[in-house]
Amino acid sequence: QVQLVESGGGLAQAGGSLRLSCVASGPPLSTRVLAWFRQAPGKEREFAAAIKWSSGDTYVSDSVKGRFTISRDNAKATVYLQMDSLEPEDTAVYYCALRRSYLGSWPTTASSYQYWGQGTQVTVSS
Helix, strand or coil: EEEEEEECCCEEECCCCCEEEEEEEEECCCCEEEEEEECCCCCCCCEEEECCCCCCCEEEECCCCCCCCEECCCCCCCCEEECCCCCCCCCCEEEEEEEEECCCCCCCCCCCCEEEECCCEEEECC
């Protein structure tokens, strides 16, 4: 059974940085895609970034490109989201998600992922 546990959320000022972590446990991750989504109050869950566990290839949404970086640590079975130049609009609950396999195109919809963490709150003040 896959389990995803996020940490690292909190309060930051505009222009500041936070790093989120997601520890994955369960079956081997070699074929998996891990991603970060976010959901602001009253809005749909939005894709932020994804990474192929085996190769480390990444894909970042245009809305956070140049400010957010996704990476992973194989030994720790952990995926990170480094968030720089934070803006108040980045305020949301951030979720880690796992998809069992990559099928030739980057999965960017929430329904494409089978497993989810509990979420971690990020609040950016102006």
